[in-house]
Amino acid sequence: MTDNTGLETVLIVDDEKTFLLSLKDGLKIHEDKFRVLTAESGKEAVSLLRALPVDLLVTDLKMPEMDGFELLAWTTRERPDLPVIVMTAFGTSDIEAQLAEIETLQYLEKPLALADLENAIFTTLKAKARSYIRGIALATFLQLMHMEKKTCTLKIAQGQRNGYLYLKRGELLDAECGELHGESAAYEIMAWEDAEIEMDSVCRRQEQVITTGLEHLLIDAFRRKDEDSRDNSASSFAEPPPVSGEETEVFPGVVGAGESSPEVVARQKLVEVLTRHPGVQEFALFDSTGFLENCNEGKCSLEDFDPVLFLQQVERLDDVLSFGSFSHMSITTASRFHCLFFRFQQHRVVVKLARGQRPSAVMKQVKQYLCR
Numbered sequence: 001m002t003d004n005t006g007l008e009t010v011l012i013v014d015d016e017k018t019f020l021l022s023l024k025d026g027l028k029i030h031e032d033k034f035r036v037l038t039a040e041s042g043k044e045a046v047s048l049l050r051a052l053p054v055d056l057l058v059t060d061l062k063m064p065e066m067d068g069f070e071l072l073a074w075t076t077r078e079r080p081d082l083p084v085i086v087m088t089a090f091g092t093s094d095i096e097a098q099l100a101e102i103e104t105l106q107y108l109e110k111p112l113a114l115a116d117l118e119n120a121i122f123t124t125l126k127a128k129a130r131s132y133i134r135g136i137a138l139a140t141f142l143q144l145m146h147m148e149k150k151t152c153t154l155k156i157a158q159g160q161r162n163g164y165l166y167l168k169r170g171e172l173l174d175a176e177c178g179e180l181h182g183e184s185a186a187y188e189i190m191a192w193e194d195a196e197i198e199m200d201s202v203c204r205r206q207e208q209v210i211t212t213g214l215e216h217l218l219i220d221a222f223r224r225k226d227e228d229s230r231d232n233s234a235s236s237f238a239e240p241p242p243v244s245g246e247e248t249e250v251f252p253g254v255v256g257a258g259e260s261s262p263e264v265v266a267r268q269k270l271v272e273v274l275t276r277h278p279g280v281q282e283f284a285l286f287d288s289t290g291f292l293e294n295c296n297e298g299k300c301s302l303e304d305f306d307p308v309l310f311l312q313q314v315e316r317l318d319d320v321l322s323f324g325s326f327s328h329m330s331i332t333t334a335s336r337f338h339c340l341f342f343r344f345q346q347h348r349v350v351v352k353l354a355r356g357q358r359p360s361a362v363m364k365q366v367k368q369y370l371c372r
Contacts, residue, residue: 008055008125011037013045013071014087015063026114027121034125042066046074049082056124058085058117060110061148069150072136073197080194083124084136086144087112138195139218146170146214153205155198155291156189163189164289166205172217174209176289182209183217190221191228200292202304263345267293270344273369279357281337286348293347307341307348330359344370 010027014020020038027036037052039045043066048054057075061068068086075082089110106120138156142165145152149170156163163177163185175186189195210217267285271294274283284295284302295303328342340351340359353362 007032008034009037009053010034010056010058010121010125011039011045011048011054013039013042013057013059013063013068015040015060023112023114023117027118030118034121042068042071042074045071049075049079054079054082056083056085056121058087058121060087061144069141069145069148069152070199070201072141072144073154073199076136076138076141077196077198080196083127085120085124088144088148138192138197139190139222141197142190142214142218151201151203153200153203153291155200155287156192157196157198158192158194161192163192164204164291165189166203167214168203168208170214172210172214173203174205174207183212186210186217187221187224190218191225198291198293202292204290204306204308266345267347269370270347270349273366274349274351277362277366277369279354279362279365280351281354282352284350286350288346288348290348302350302352305350307350310341328359328363 012020012023014023017040020040024036024038034055037048037054039048041063042059045057045059046066049057057071059068059071072084072086075084083106085106085108087108087110106124108116108120144150145167147170151168151170154165154167156165161177164175165172165186166174166176172186175182175189177185177188180188212220270285274280275296280296282296282300282302284300284305285293286305286307287293288308290306290308292303328340330338330340332338337355338353338357338359340349340353340363342349342351342363351362353359
C-alpha cells in the first residue's frame with residue numbers, strides 16, 4: 001500500500017511531542033524512500049489509519065487517552081495485516097531475550113537510538129513483502145501485557161466464538177469461553193488463530209481463579225496446540241481443492257467483507273441514537289459479561305461501572321416484589337443528575353442524562369428511534 005507519491009508510509013505514535021519531532025527530523029534523510037506521519041495518542045493514530053494508507057505502525061505502549069495496547073487491539077480487528085514495531089522500556093536483559101524470540105514482533109527499547117529505528121523500519125518494510133512480519137498475535141499481545149503489568153479485560157473473538165481474559169497487573173486472574181472457565185477456558189482461547197482483540201481498561205473479575213503464571217500458560221498452550229496439530233496431521237487425509245468457480249470461506253463463521261452481523265448493526269444503531277440524542281450527556285454499552293463495548297466520545301465517567309452486578313440485584317428485587325419483566329430503571333445522583341439503566345438485546349446500557357431531562361421520556365424516545 002503506497003500513497004500517490006509511490007512511497008510507503010510509516011506512522012509513529014508517542015505522547016512525547018519533542019521525541020516525535022526529533023524522530024521525524026532524524027528520518028528526513030530517508031524521505032525519498034518512505035514518508036513519516038506522527039500521532040500523539042492512540043486515538044489520533046486510529047483516525048489517521050482510517051483515513052490514510054499506512055504500511056508500518058511504530059508505537060509506544062504507555063500513552064494517555066488511548067494507549068498502545070488499545071491501539072494494537074484495534075489493529076488486530078481493523079488492520080490485521082499491518083506490520084508493527086513496539087517501542088518500550090522493559091529494562092531487563094531477561095525480558096529482552098524473551099521478546100527477541102517473538103518472530104512476529106519487532107521491538108525497540110527506550111531510550112531509542114535513531115540508527116536502531118532506521119534499521120527496524122527498513123527491515124520491517126522489506127520483510128512485509130515476504131509476509132514475514134504481520135500484525136500482532138494474541139500470544140505476543142499477552143506477553144507484552146504481562147511485561148508491562150497491564151490491568152484490563154480482553155474480549156477475544158474468532159468467527160462467532162467469544163472468550164474473555166481477565167488480567168490484573170499482568171497476571172491472568174480468570175478466563176471465560178462458553179461453558180468453560182478458568183484454565184480450561186484460557187487454553188481454549190490461546191489456541192485460536194487470527195483472533196480479534198477488544199480491550200476494556202477495567203479488570204471485571206476480582207477473584208483469582210487461575211493460579212498458574214501467564215507465561216507458563218502460554219508455553220503450555222503452544223505445546224498442546226503443537227501436539228493436536230501433529231495428531232490431526234497423522235490421522236487426516238488431505239482435503240480436496242475447492243471446485244473452480246465456487247466461493248469458499250476463508251474463516252468460517254466470520255461475516256464477509258463489507259457485511260455486518262445483525263448484532264453489530266443493532267449495536268451501531270444504538271450508539272448512533274445515544275450519540276445524537278440531545279438529552280444524553282454520557283453513555284456506556286456493556287455486553288452480558290460486563291465488558292465495555294462502546295461509550296461516548298471524550299471523557300466518560302461511566303466506563304468503570306459494573307452493570308452486570310447492578311442489574312442482577314435489580315432482577316432479584318424484581319422477582320421478590322413481582323413487578324413483572326424489567327424494562328428500565330433510573331436513579332438520581334447526589335449532584336442531581338439522572339442515570340438511566342436498561343437492556344437492549346444482549347447489551348447492558350448506562351446513560352447519564354443532561355440536566356432537566358426526564359428518564360421516562362428519554363427512554364421512550366430511544367425505543368422509538370431503535371424501532372424505525
